[in-house]
Amino acid sequence: MIRFDQVSKFYDSVPALRDFSLEAEKGETVVLLGLSGSGKTTTLRMVNGMVTPSSGQVMVREHAVSAWPLIELRRSIGYVIQEVGLFPHWTVAQNVGMLPKVVGWDVQKTRQRVKELLELVRLPYSNYARRYPSDLSGGEAQRVGVARALALKPDILLMDEPFGALDAITRQHTQTQFLQIKEEQNVTTLFVTHDIQEAFRIGDRIVIMKEGSMVEMGTPEALLENQESDYTRELLASVTLGFSGKEEKERTR
């Protein structure tokens, strides 16, 4: 679904990403885990052409990103960021219904879709549709952000620390909800975070990144069992994982 072939990115000869290769299968959630400056976001933004690689190639659905019509590519990929970025002058319904409107759906169909999406993120339409972003809590705003990203039924979702600004309890609820939605929608997700617990909870596979390079990659189970690099060991030692992320995930399924 998404493939990185030896991708590098330099900003004024300073490397942000070096020789990065990765393949994400359909429906898979790949988490990019690392500290700030490790190149996670740069990697993510290459998928929808917000960043252009200096060398190597990024493929989306078997076609190079550089070969895609940019607008079409972006409309087919959901995008969620920590700051959410809801347009403050629009209601929840307008924000969620923006892309359907832009691609020319009629009012009735758009309304139906918005309703569906708000139900999906557990925000009753009658209650939330007419509210403005300033009336929403952080958790609610982010759920609207997710609903907006899913509006055109994308098969790929890019999420850049989407739950980073939420308090601990809200974050857990939102994560749980996200796992359910992801299951239902069967989207391929690239998920950036620096939160280790979140990474193990959300990811089917985890890519550990450091200074623009991939340090190690594996399933949560494999990484917990055996760490090939000192960096991973150090990273995992810095938090005590109270429970196995996997168990929690099973439960929600």
Added chain:
Amino acid sequence: MNRTRFILLLLILFLTVCQGSERSIIVGSKPFTENYVLAELLCQLIESNTDYDVERKFGLEGTWMCFRALEIGEIDLYPEYTGTGALVILKSEDQKDQQFENLRNTFEERFGITWLEPFGFNNSWALVVPEVLAVERNLHTYSQLAEQTDLRAAFTHEFLERKDGWPGLQGAYGFQFEEVKGIRHSLAYSAIIEGTIEVMDAYVTDGEILQYDLRLLDDDRRFFPEYFAAPLVRLETLWEFPDLEGILNMFAGKIDNTKMQRLNLQANEAGGGYPRVVSHFLSKKGVEQQIGLAETRSSMILRQTGRHLFLTGLAVLMACVAGIPGGILMSRNRKAAISIMGFANVVQTIPSIALLGALIPLLGIGFKPAIVALFLYSILPILRNTYTGIVDIPKSLTEVADAQGLTPSQKLTYLELPQAAPVILAGIRTSTVICVGTGTLAAFIGSGGLGEPILAGISLNDTGLILSGAIPASLLALILDFILGRMAVAVNPNK
């Protein structure tokens, strides 16, 4: 398509305004009492004897601006003085050039402008002494005055400096006064009444000479150039309106020094009401007056306020039409933005009078340069605010807009313009207030508007007239500021 049509419409509107519909005769004047009176006299003569529309562009700043306006056809005529014509316009000190026939021929050949017949009086410089002293010592001429050595004199600074003033005069007559000092013209009259001086310079037709019982002495060696006042008219205008010459010559040779002194005195007392002095004078001379000719003060204020609103409104509208798209383009190219902003900032620092003056050679006087100058002043705040309004939109919003695949124009209409609207409107508000203020200065170049009564009031020393321009201008600024402030609240998208 819609946008193109809108711009075309504006252009047509602008051109219509520039052209004017019906040809009227435009009369100018310099900014001092006597010239206002003479110009008004000419206007009323035309209005009483013809059906032509007359437009008054009075109080144009100085000889150069009046003559330039006449040369390029912004005005059709104005009252000028023969001495000024030779010395200032032709820059000639040759005595021959000052003779009326020669002057007229030179002007016709060189400029296509002619002098009609002089009114009669000679508004030259002159020395005056108190009547009492003149009787006592039997003084009639400068030669007789030169024999007196115990007198104290005070002259204006300009008179003391100019070659055709005191230095030349002293050379010609050999005056030897006890004391000679510099003084402001208006103060000199007080000094001579109080008896601290006995001799001063004056204009022959100053109303004060009558008022304070002073005697004009005779320049018996003909030192001073002659300053006969006469209508200066474009030849083209005379061809266009064949009966005009006769009408403008109706008072040729009929206003002597004393009559002009009396008119000036009455006009000084009437201030902004000088047109009534003129119509009274004309009716005494048997010129039939049209009823309801003189405009009342309130209808003048209303008319000038409307004119002012139109000037500033059009300038701000043009600044919006150019400034908002300009600001949007700048936000797309930040490097170019820096240099454009720099240039616009420089334009903003040019003093308004200098900018208006600089535009005259390019656009003449009147409506066009005023609109262009006001436009140049208005555009910066709109340009700057549109640019910053867009650039300051939180990065998360623009990033989401891009990442969702909005086209640039969708991004503009869905996100950037609504978000920047309050900032853009604040810029329009600043522009409007600047424009209303600067608009009063545009009256210097004959644009009309509320600056016109202000300038006339200053020249005619009429506080009421000054206030009848200044108060509506301030109110206009306050009201527009208030309305646009309210609109800024209304368009704020982040409630």
